[in-house]
Amino acid sequence: MDIFELKYPFAYFQGTLTSFCRGDEYTLSYFGGPSLKKIRGLNYGPRGLHHIATINGSDIGLSQFGISSVPFYFGMCFDGCELEYSTHYSGDVNIEKMDPVESSSSWPYPSYPDYLPYFPLTVESTSVISKNEFSERVWMELSEDELVFVVPTNPELNFSMWGPDGDAEGVELRFVYNPSKEYMKVNADCS
Numbered sequence: 520m521d522i523f524e525l526k527y528p529f530a531y532f533q534g535t536l537t538s539f540c541r542g543d544e545y546t547l548s549y550f551g552g553p554s555l556k557k558i559r560g561l562n563y564g565p566r567g568l569h570h571i572a573t574i575n576g577s578d579i580g581l582s583q584f585g586i587s588s589v590p591f592y593f594g595m596c597f598d599g600c601e602l603e604y605s606t607h608y609s610g611d612v613n614i615e616k617m618d619p620v621e622s623s624s625s626w627p628y629p630s631y632p633d634y635l636p637y638f639p640l641t642v643e644s645t646s647v648i649s650k651n652e653f654s655e656r657v658w659m660e661l662s663e664d665e666l667v668f669v670v671p672t673n674p675e676l677n678f679s680m681w682g683p684d685g686d687a688e689g690v691e692l693r694f695v696y697n698p699s700k701e702y703m704k705v706n707a708d709c710s
Contacts, residue, residue, distance in 0.1 A: 522656045526673045528572055528640065530579045531653045532666040536646050537579055542639030547575035547588060552637030556590050560604065560614030566596040566622035569635055571670055571692060578642050579666060584698040591668060591694050593705055598626040606701045628682040636678050657693060668694040
């Protein structure tokens with residue numbers, strides 16, 4: 520598997536790379552759509568955070584922590600967003616840090632949808648790769664106790680995540696999740 524060619528979300532945790540693909544039927548892992556989780560903490564707006572995905576804990580090796588699922592959120596309409604949040608056993612989210620806290624009416628492009636397109640995700644493959652090999656793909660230092668979840672730009676979504684310029688540059692979301700602290704950091708960067 521060429522990790523530089525993955526089009527759908529993928530995760531790396533404790534030496535295992537898990538790649539996802541679009542599923543044909545409902546699964547506990549899914550991309551986009553609305554979320555029923557409560558979001559608390561810092562005030563932001565007027566646009567809301569986008570639910571990017573929810574991943575079943577057993578799909579990404581988090582069952583050992585008693586984590587049934589992980590919700591992934593991002594401020595798609597907040598130019599240059601950097602976001603940190605904690606999750607709780609209930610699944611609710613508490614926004615700890617966010618910059619900026621004011622959304623833009625034209626970022627990443629005018630009339631950006633309130634929800635990303637929904638579809639189920641299934642595990643396409645798992646493989647063992649070294650931390651160094653994965654670090655080269657995401658250009659970041661990794662800790663052994665953190666999970667990294669990456670959402671690449673994908674023309675098969677039939678929707679533009681970042682607008683023509685950002686999509687062409689390969690902008691992707693990179694989530695870093697500490698399961699023992701149930702704490703998430705996320706930003707967008709070019710692949």
